[in-house]
Amino acid sequence: MLQTKIHNLTLKNPVMTASGTFGYGEEFADFIDLNRLGGIIVKGTTGERRQGNPYPRMAETPSGMLNAVGLQNVGVETFCKEVYHRIKDLDTNIIVNVSGSSIEEYCKTAAMIDELDNIPAIELNISCPNVKKGGMGFGTNPDMAAQVVSEVRKIYHKTLIVKLTPNVTSVVEIAKAVEGAGADSVSLINTLLGMAIDVEKQRPYLSTITGGLSGPAVKPVAVRMVWQVAHAVSIPVIGLGGITSAADALEFLMAGAKAVQVGTANFIDPAVTMKIIDGLEDYCKRHRINDINDIIGII
Amino acid sequence: MRKYITDFTIVGKQVYNESYFSLTLQHPDRLPEIAAGQFVEVEVPDNKQVMLRRPISIHDVDIDNNTLTILVQVVGKGTRTLSKLSEGQKLNLVYPLGHGFSLEGTHTLLVGGGAGIAPLLHLSKCLSAKGIRPTILLGGRTAALIPVQKEFEPYGTIGFATEDGSLGEKGLVTQHSLFSADYDHIYTCGPTPMMKAVARYALEKGIECEVSLENMMACGIGACLCCVVDSDEGHKCVCKEGPVFNAKKLTNWIKQ
Structure with a gap:
């Protein structure tokens, strides 16, 4: 009833977890059955180990939060040697978010992940707002976005998802550029660039001054962008941004997303993904929907 | 140690003053083992x-009554909302989180300040259960802030230090007569400058020292990577690898 497809991937249900909000999945094993998820997008992984940005890295804002973690991660070699072996036998799609500062770094990481049998896809992160070099720099210019995707496409042979930033004038233009360069799917949106100031201390809350806004506050922007992109490209779209309930997930599906990712909500309720899956099943029963695909893109 | 997400019922509330209150929370079933120094992530209702x-x-922690107590300092919107809750209301917790105190040492000193006093009561009881009677030194600007x-009285020798002299000795905890090198293990939780001063002293004297940090965090379970401390081994999550750290691993942080 809930099964859906993203290129060559079959998802038990459209509910995945967003990179950077779910660790490597293990952090949530006490709370949920990870095997029930449609997929897990693990922490953004780079060519070398990264320490990320200095503390403080987060601030709560109305119906959302800002973060400036800056891609702290163990690096692709440690991922392949250690982390992969701990999670590879989970019965779900484990997708690695691949980040970098240069085309060479993206390609190095993607090539190493390509060798891992139980990782059926990567999500190419050309949209991180919290790193000085690269990241969002690739995702805000259609030519650069196309260039990095086409280079990775040459060496990566499985499903290639490209994660898009909302911090552009036309997300459709970027989506079309990466589709033309060989992406199998696009996921959107990454965080919105934002800022908050502690007026008592007269300084920004984040060590980096600006950071990425996520949570329910960004959802209407995300739904709009998913709807625009879904009408403009023929590759499957994965929707994310502020999903906290089955109703939120359904908005993205109706707007044209073939699957969704749950992010910030995992911090508030570590079991929220199970409630969303249950809620989707319940919705389908109530509306006599035999196949969730029947409502995808109906708007 | 397994973590849970579950509803508790508020069965006790004590208001100490404008800044501090405690809530005693009961669960229908027996609580899991909770180490001294661990914490909960509380969902703030109705805000x-x-x-x-x-x-x-x-x-x-009261294992016989399936209750745990949280001592809360009102610092912002979230804690102010919690301060308005009353007995009978439900509160959803993710718990028990983090890595607690080691309970090592035989001549132990506990140094707490402000809201950092909170975990030291459970720590005193856990040490007491091991047959260790700690010296407990509590500080604040004024008596009302302790x-x-x-x-604490049943569990150890107690000293107070207040900056205005309204309780115990006048001055900082590190100036108190009980603050000395006569211990083999110091545990501390409180304001950052206090913990750094205590840790610096312990490292100089070669005394084992554990500090319990309080960084801003989102998830509490090591997923968001927001609450990191700049440890000697790189950024570590306070929620997962802490909140209790051995001071020897925080020499960078102590210097900052």
């Missing part, structure tokens, strides 16, 4: 302005 959970130290005092 649309507060989305994220609030990390709060476990102050006391909300919990008598509760």
Whole structure:
């Protein structure tokens, strides 16, 4: 009833977890059955180990939060040697978010992940707002976005998802550029660039001054962008941004997303993904929907 | 140690003053083992302005009654909302979180300040259960800012330090007559400058020292990587690898 497809991937249900909000999945094993998820997008992984940005890295804002973690991660070699072996036998799609500062770094990481049998896809992160070099720099210019995707496409042979930033004038233009360069799917949106100031201390809350806004506050922007992109490209779209309930997930599906990712909500309720899956099943029963695909893109 | 997400019922509330209150929370079933120094992530009910959970130290545990107590300092919107809750209301917790105190040492000194006093009561009881009677040194700007005092009496020798001299000796905890090198293990939780001063002293004297940090966090379970401390081994999550760290691993942080 809930099964859906993203290129060559079959998802038990459209509910995945967003990179950077779910660790490597293990952090949530006490709370949920990870095997029930449609997929897990693990922490953004780079060519070398990264320490990320200095503390403080987060601030709560109305119906959302800002973060400036800056891609702290163990690096692709440690991922392949250690982390992969701990999670590879989970019965779900484990997708690695691949980040970098240069085309060479993206390609190095993607090539190493390509060798891992139980990782059926990567999500190419050309949209991180919290790193000085690269990241969002690739995702805000259609030519650069196309260039990095086409280079990775040459060496990566499985499903290639490209994660898009909302911090552009036309997300459709970027989506079309990466589709033309060989992406199998696009996921959107990454965080919105934002800022908050502690007026008592007269300084920004984040060590980096600006950071990425996520949570329910960004959802209407995300739904709009998913709807625009879904009408403009023929590759499957994965929707994310502020999903906290089955109703939120359904908005993205109706707007044209073939699957969704749950992010910030995992911090508030570590079991929220199970409630969303249950809620989707319940919705389908109530509306006599035999196949969730029947409502995808109906708007 | 397994973590849970579950509803508790507020069965006790104590208001100490404008800044501090405690809530005693009961679960229908037996509680899991809770180490001294661990914390809970509390969902703040009925406030649309507060989305994220609030990390709060476990102050006391009563295994026989399936209760735990949190001691809370009112610092912002979230804790102010919690201060308005009353007995009978439900509170959703993710718990028990983090890595607690080691309970090592035979001549132990506990140094707490402000809300950092919270985990030291459960620590005193756990040490006491091991047959260790700690020296407990509690500090604050004024007596009112040391909300919990008598509760510690059965478990150790107690000293107070206040900057205005309204309780115990006048001055900082590090100037108190009980603050000395006569210990083999120091545990501390409180304001950052206090913990750094205590840790610096312990490292100089070669005394084992554990500090319990309080960084801003979102998830509490090591997923968001927001609450990191700049440890000697790189950024470590306070929620997962802490909140208790051995001071020897924080020499960078102590210097900052």
